[in-house]
Amino acid sequence: MSSTFYNPKDKIKIFNTVVDPVSEKESREILSGFLDEGGFHWIFTPNTEIVMALRDDAEKAAVMNEADLVVPDGIGLVIGSKMGGHPLEERVTGYDLSIYLLELAKEKNERIFFLGGEPNVAAEAKKRVEEKYGPIVAAEHHGYFKGAHRGYENSEEEAAVIRAINESGASILFVGLGFPKQEQFLLNNRDKLENIVVAIGNGGVLDVLAGKAKRAPDIFIRLHLEWFYRLLKNPSRIGRQMAIPKFLWTIARNKKAVTVVKENRGGSHES
Structure with a gap:
């Protein structure tokens, strides 16, 4: 992380993806601090499927690891990290951080730009967000x-989209293009985003906020079974969901797939 106010912990590397071992509470504090600090900060929210994809693409993983905050958006990552002997604290979802950013925007009088979806x-x-939070969407x-x-x-x-974002005056950017397109958009254009302080690639969050899709019921969320709920609603996802057992099986066979990346003022190194 490049922030001056936050002293990062040692990170957890799972295959090629480096994840910050932070709680949701800490993640919220970091987001608030980013907004106070200024500059550009982007948030990466990999789940098990993404980590498995990056396992086979070390070059792309290295780029994704440059994010200012990487949170484990998948209970499989938490379980796998424990199996590997270097546990992440808890699951921190991109959805929950996105909702918190809506709250922060209202609290701090910030504006948000929504990019993505059909x-x-x-x-x-x-429309729906402003009915609840007021005029926070630029x-x-x-x-x-x-x-x-x-x-x-x-x-x-794309140039027109960048102009629209800059002219809106928004300081927070939701990019719902799906992995890896949303991350590629941010990496390609971060130097062109003049006012954005916090940018998050958050997949289908806009669909949920628009009422086009529903999040899993609370009981599934509490039991960490959102993946199962999505599978019940859409059985065609079975191929994608197989990434979870494949991920856990791979770590069970090779626990060295989970390592610690030491953080210090001189840079990072693995141990």
Whole structure:
């Protein structure tokens, strides 16, 4: 992390992905501190499926590990880290951090830009959020535009999106393009985002805020069975959900897949 106010703990590396061993409470404090500090900070929220994908792409993982805060958005990561002898504190979801950012925006008089989803999804999310939190959403744009994240380099459509974000005056950016497109968008354009202080790639959060999708019932969330609920609702996800048992089986066979990355003022090193 590049923040001056936060003294990072040693990080946990699972395969190629480095994760911050922070609680949800600590993550909230960090987000609030980022907004107070200024500058640009981006939040990466990998789940088990993403960590497995990055296991086979060390180069992409190294780029993702540059994020200012990486939280374990998947109970499989928490279980796997314990199996490997270097436990993460708890699951910290991108959804919950996104909701907290809505609360922070209201509290600190910040504005948010919604980017992503199908046409009209971000607009509906804006409407519903402002009914609850007030006028905290500066502007929105759907995710169906040509950009480098979709293989269109130097696209005028992407340039127009960047201008819209900058002209909105928003300091918080939700990017709901799905992994890895949302992260690629942020990495490609972070130097062009003039006012954004906190950016988070948060997948389908806008769909939930717009009422297009529903989060799992509380009982599934408390039991860490959101993945099972999504599978029940959409059995075609079975292939994707197999990443979880494959992940845990791989760690069970090789516990050295989980290591500690020591943090110090001179940089990071593994142990």
